[in-house]
Amino acid sequence: MSPTVSAPPTAHPLTPGAPTQAPSVRRVRHHPIVRVTHWINAIALTIMVGSGLRIFNAYPAFARRGETFCCYPFEHREIPASLTFGGWLAGARNWHFAMMWVLVANGFVYLAFIYLHGEWRDLVPRRGVVRDSFEMVKFYLGRRKDHPIQGKHNALQRTAYFAMPIVGLMAVVTGVAIWKPVELAPLTNLLGGYVWARYWHFWAMLLLVALTAVHVFMVFTVDPYSIPSMFTGSYREDLSPEARNARPFRHLLPRKRARPTIP
Amino acid sequence: MSKLSHPAERLGLDRRRFLELAAGSLGATLLAACDSMGPRSAQGLLKFAESKNETLERALFSHRSMDAPPAGATAAGQHFPSYFVSDQVPVWDETMRGVWRLEVGGMVRRPLRLSLADLAALPRVGYKLDHYCVEGWTAVATRTGVRLSDIANLAGVAPGARYVDFASFDQGYHESWDIESATHPQTLIVYAQDGHYLNAAWGAPARVYSPVKLGYKNTKYLTSITFMPARNGGYWSDRGYEWYGGV
Numbered sequence: 001m002s003p004t005v006s007a008p009p010t011a012h013p014l015t016p017g018a019p020t021q022a023p024s025v026r027r028v029r030h031h032p033i034v035r036v037t038h039w040i041n042a043i044a045l046t047i048m049v050g051s052g053l054r055i056f057n058a059y060p061a062f063a064r065r066g067e068t069f070c071c072y073p074f075e076h077r078e079i080p081a082s083l084t085f086g087g088w089l090a091g092a093r094n095w096h097f098a099m100m101w102v103l104v105a106n107g108f109v110y111l112a113f114i115y116l117h118g119e120w121r122d123l124v125p126r127r128g129v130v131r132d133s134f135e136m137v138k139f140y141l142g143r144r145k146d147h148p149i150q151g152k153h154n155a156l157q158r159t160a161y162f163a164m165p166i167v168g169l170m171a172v173v174t175g176v177a178i179w180k181p182v183e184l185a186p187l188t189n190l191l192g193g194y195v196w197a198r199y200w201h202f203w204a205m206l207l208l209v210a211l212t213a214v215h216v217f218m219v220f221t222v223d224p225y226s227i228p229s230m231f232t233g234s235y236r237e238d239l240s241p242e243a244r245n246a247r248p249f250r251h252l253l254p255r256k257r258a259r260p261t262i263p
Numbered sequence: 264m265s266k267l268s269h270p271a272e273r274l275g276l277d278r279r280r281f282l283e284l285a286a287g288s289l290g291a292t293l294l295a296a297c298d299s300m301g302p303r304s305a306q307g308l309l310k311f312a313e314s315k316n317e318t319l320e321r322a323l324f325s326h327r328s329m330d331a332p333p334a335g336a337t338a339a340g341q342h343f344p345s346y347f348v349s350d351q352v353p354v355w356d357e358t359m360r361g362v363w364r365l366e367v368g369g370m371v372r373r374p375l376r377l378s379l380a381d382l383a384a385l386p387r388v389g390y391k392l393d394h395y396c397v398e399g400w401t402a403v404a405t406r407t408g409v410r411l412s413d414i415a416n417l418a419g420v421a422p423g424a425r426y427v428d429f430a431s432f433d434q435g436y437h438e439s440w441d442i443e444s445a446t447h448p449q450t451l452i453v454y455a456q457d458g459h460y461l462n463a464a465w466g467a468p469a470r471v472y473s474p475v476k477l478g479y480k481n482t483k484y485l486t487s488i489t490f491m492p493a494r495n496g497g498y499w500s501d502r503g504y505e506w507y508g509g510v
Contacts, residue, residue: 056399058397059398059399064336064337064400064402065339065342065343065402065403066337066342066402067337086300086301087300088503089397090499090502093397093504093505094312097312098311180510181330181395182328182329182330182393182395182510183320183325183510185328185329185330185331193333194393194395195401
């Protein structure tokens with residue numbers, strides 16, 4: 001048995017070859033706490049990234065004055081203002097230092113909830129996650145015909161959703177280090193000093209943006225039916241990507257009926 | 264469970280319409296957010312967050328936390344930015360204003376008027392320190408001067424003084440501090456940088472400097488130090504920047 005196969009919560013009537021009719025299987029996919037924290041997170045992260053980029057634009061470089069910095073090719077080039085939030089440096093800082101508490105509190109509620117409620121089991125990587133991720137990539141690239149069997153999430157989703165809070169924690173720790181480089185000097189020094197801590201904070205932002213961009217892309221091109229479920233919680237299992245054998249832009253429409261079987 | 268009608272359907276929306284509405288409203292929100300100050304109504308919340316942050320920053324603050332630039336850090340030297348709010352570099356004109364003196368007053372038993380020679384005669388300390396600018400850059404310089412705590416002892420600060428204002432001859436530029444930060448061992452009245460008396464671009468004849476405060480809190484072109492029972496804002500603090508500005 002493949003390690004990715006969790007006991008399916010329901011039968012998947014439309015997996016290829018399944019001989020059943022196609023009943024509309026509605027399930028509560030996301031607990032209200034998960035839905036609320038998801039959208040608070042989306043708003044808070046957008047404001048944190050926008051205001052952070054506005055702050056960055058006040059000095060769009062990493063080098064200490066009178067030095068050069070090895071590892072950022074775009075020193076002194078500003079981020080387009082249309083991607084920023086806060087209007088000016090003080091405005092952006094005020095938003096950044098207020099919204100950070102929303103982000104931290106929201107993250108804490110989310111993590112506490114999935115720990116206490118057991119949802120973490122759908123999110124931690126399992127044995128064989130590398131191989132299963134590779135199978136998903138093969139499927140998405142058309143090198144494999146049928147969607148790998150999965151539980152609530154596929155192996156790539158598991159990895160991404162598991163990485164998100166870790167990168168979030170990295171953003172918080174590096175952020176605290178550049179907020180208080182004197183009062184919390186041991187932390188800042190652990191990250192290589194102020195200049196490097198600021199660089200790692202920038203990278204945490206890049207990773208969060210990258211994970212979010214891929215997530216949003218996949219939602220719209222593979223599983224748009226999951227969007228309502230993030231508002232109402234209700235999800236039709238018979239429209240899942242696994243049931244539709246969906247890859248980006250392919251098999252977006254639900255299958256009309258189950259494949260006829262030969263008695 | 265399978266009888267549950269979809270809430271969007273109950274609202275008379277089919278899936279396509281729902282997706283259009285969701286995407287449209289999200290897009291409108293994002294567009295409205297671009298390079299804006301955000302909703303006006305949020306300003307009260309931002310002020311509230313600032314006051315809570317100040318409480319936390321004061322709790323984190325310690326006279327034992329010291330700044331120490333990395334061993335390999337290069338001093339900024341001539342790359343150290345100059346900054347002032349006047350139209351041109353503020354210079355103390357002795358023919359117009361007489362000899363420069365630093366006034367130490369407010370809630371003190373012995374008000375002082377210190378000349379540059381008086382300052383130089385006081386116990387001298389020099390530290391290689393980071394300068395943390397609110398913009399995000401740092402610069403390393405050796406700051407030489409007198410500990411503000413020494414000057415405070417000399418003047419005999421009254422027990423009720425909780426704040427200190429640093430005023431300048433740079434077009435009314437000033438910033439007030441909490442007295443705990445002002446008496447930090449690395450808070451100095453600086454008259455020399457990198458081994459030379461300050462030049463006009465760096466705040467001559469004297470300035471306050473401390474690594475525990477962001478650059479804008481460190482008034483240059485200093486004329487007076489006033490011990491006070493209450494804060495009185497500051498040039499940038501009154502214009503939207505955080506008053507505490509701790510590092």
